[in-house]
Amino acid sequence: MKLRRIFCVGLLSVTMLSGCSLFGGEEDVVKMSPLPKVDNQFSPNKVWSTSVGSGIGEYYSHLRPSWQDGRIYAADRDGMVKAMDADTGKQIWKTNVVDKNYFFSSTKSAMLSGGVTAAGNHVYVGSENAIVYALNKDDGSIAWKTTVAGEAMSRPVVDGGLVLIHTTNGMLQGLNVEDGSIKWTANLDMPLLSLRGESAPATAHGAAVVGGDNGRVNAVLLDQGQLIWQQRISQPSGATEIDRLSDVDSTPIILDNVIYAIGYNGSFTALDLRSGQILWKRDMGSVNDFFIDSGKIYLVDQNDRVVALDINGGAILWTQSDLLHRGLTAPVIFNGYVVVGDAEGYLHWMDSASGYFVAQHKVDGDGFLSSPIVAGDRLVIQARGGYVYSFTR
Template sequence: MQLRKTLLVGLVSVALLSGCSLFGGEEDVVTMSPLPKVENQFTPNKVWSTSVGNGIGEYYSHLRPAYQDNTVYAADRYGVVKALDLTDGKEKWKVDLSEKKSFFASNQSALLSGGLTVSGSNVYIGSERAVVFALNTQDGNVAWQTKVAGEAISRPVVADGMVLIHTTNGQLQALNEADGAIKWTVNLDTPTLSLRGESAPAVAFGAAVVGGDNGRVSAVLMQQGQLIWQQRVSQPSGATEIDRLNDIDTTPVIVDNVVYALGYNGNLTALDLRSGQIIWKRDMGSVNDFIVDAGRIYVVDQTDRIVASNAEGGAKVWEQNDLLHRNLTPPVLYNGYLVVGDSQGYLHWVNTTDGRFVAQQQVDSSGFLSAPIVAGDKLLIQARGGKVYAFTR
C-alpha cells in the first residue's frame, strides 16, 4: 500500500508539530520558526487579486497558474478554470470541469491537481481522477480529455508534439498533443511506501528526464518511449519508514548537458545528460522544485532552509535559516530576487548574493503551497483559498 503525500504530509505535520512520533518510540518536537523581523528595502506593489473558485483547501495540491500572451490561466481543485487578463486580472472566460451527475444531485468535484501548462492553442491540466484535459485557450472549451494510467498530480509537460504525464503509480505516458491519444507508456516502478507527489519531466535533445519514487532518475527517448538510462541518486537509509523514503518528486533541471536532480532523503546530484553518470553529489533533500541560474542552484530543503550552492561542484555559497519549518513554497527568481511564500500567507524576498531578506509582506491568511510564477513583468501566486495575486517590483 502506498503512503501517498496527502496522508504523509498530515502524518508528518502531526509528528513534527504536535510532538507525536508515528514510526518510533521517541517524541521529537519541531517548532515553526517565528516570523523574522525584516526592514523592507522596498514595498512590492499588489497590482490586482481575484478569486478562482475555492482553491485547494487543506489538500496537498500544487495547482498553480500558467501564463501565455498576456493571459493567466488558473484553476481550483473542484473544477473551475479561469482565463484572466494579466494587466488587470479581469476574467476572460470561465469553465467548470466538475461532473454533473443529475439534475437533483450536486456536481462531483473534478479533483484538478496536476498544475496548469499552456502551450500553443491549449491549456493542459490533470486530475486525481486520472484524467488529463486540454482546453482551448480562446474560450475554455474542452479540446480533448484522456483517461491516463493513474492520478495525474504532476504538471503536464508539452514538447515535440506530445503531452507528458507522470502518474502516481509510476507510469510516464506520452499523449498526442493534437487529440490526446496515448502514444507510449514507460513503467518507472514504485516502492511500497512513497510520498504523494511525482516529478514532472524535463526535456532536452529529444529526451525526457524524470525522477522516480524509487530514488532513480530516468532518461527516456521521447519519440520511441524507450528507456536510455537510469541512475540512482537516493538510497533508502535510516531508522524509520519516513527516513527511508527516497522519492525524487522534484523536476530535474537540465543546463549545458548536465542534469541536476534532488531527492527527498537523497542528494543534490549532477548527472551527465548523455550517460547518466554522476558528476558530483551533495547531501541535501527536498520535495520542492529548485532553480539553476547563472551558475547557482537555489533550493528550499526539507527543513525550509533556503540554500544557494555552486552549480559546478555543489559547494554551498550561503544558507538562510530564519524560516525553518514554515512550510515554504518552491522558490522563484523575480526581478533579481529569490521569492518564496509560506503556510501563513507571507511572501519573503531574499537577496541572491548573500541570502539576506530584503522585503516581507503578509498577503493571504489561507497560506501558500504552490510556487510563485513570473508572468511578463509581474509575479503571480495562488493562495490555498483560491485567490490569485499579481505583484510588481
C-alpha cells in the same frame, strides 16, 4: 505552532496505510520557526488579485498558475479553470470541467491536482481522478479528456507533439497533443511507501528526464517511451519509514547537457544527460522544485532552509535558516531577489547574492503551497483558498 515533520493527510502515498502510527510519537513533531523580523527595504506593489474558485483547501496539491501570451491561467481543485488578463486580472473566460451529469451530481469535484500548463493552442490540467483535460485557449471549451494510468499529480509537460504525464503509480505516459490518445507508457517502478507527489519531466534532445519514487532519475526516449538509463541519487536508509523515503519529486533542470536533480533524504546531483553518470553531488534533500539563474542554484531543502549553490561543483554560497519548518514553497528569482511563500501566507524576499532578507509581507490568511511564477514583469502566486495575486517590485 506545531507541525508534523511529514503531513499525515495527503503527503504520503502508501498501500494499506492505517492512521499515522508509522510516524512514531512526539519526537516527529517540530515547531515552526517564529516569523523573522525584517526591516523592509521596499514594499511590493499588489497590482491585482482575483478568486479562482475554492483553491485547494487543506489538500496537498501543487496546482499553480501558468503564464503565456499575456494571459494567466489558473484552476481550483473542484474543476474551475480560468483565463485572466495578465495586466489587469480581468476574466477572459471560465470553464468548469466537471461533467454535471456524472452520477447525476452537480457538486462532484474534478479533484484537479496536476497543472496548469499552457502550451500551443491548449491549456492542460490533470486530476486525482486519473483524467487529463485539454482546454481550448480561445474560449476554455474542452478539446479532449483522457483517462491515464493513475492520479495525475504532476504538471503536464508538452514537447514533440506529446503531453507528458507522470502518475502516482509510477507510470510516465505520452499523450497525443491533438486528441489525447495514449502513444506510449513507460513503467518507472515505485516502492510500497512514497511521498505524495510526482516529478514533472524535463525534456531535451528527444528525451524526457524525470524523477521516480524509487530514488532514481530516469531518461526516456520521447518518440517511443523507451527507457534509456536510470541513475540513483537518493538511497533508502535509516531506522524509520520516513528516513527510508527516497522520492525524487522535484522537476529536473537540464542545462548545457547537464541534468540537475534532487531527492528526498538524498543528494543534489549533477548528471551527464547522455549517460546518466554522476558529475558531482552534495548531501541535501528536498521535494520542492528549484531554480537556476546566472550560474547559481536556489533551492528550499526538506527542513525549509533556503540555499544557494554554485552550479560548478555545488559549493554552498549561502544558507538562510530563519524560516525552518514554515512550509515554504519552491523559490523563484524575481528582479534579482529570491522569493518564497510560506504556510501562513507570507512572501519572503531575499537578496540573491547574500540570502539576507530585504522584504516580508503578509498576503493571504490561507497560506501558500504552490510556488510563485514569474510572468514578465509580474510575480504571480496562488493561495490555498483560491485567490491569485499579481505583484510588481
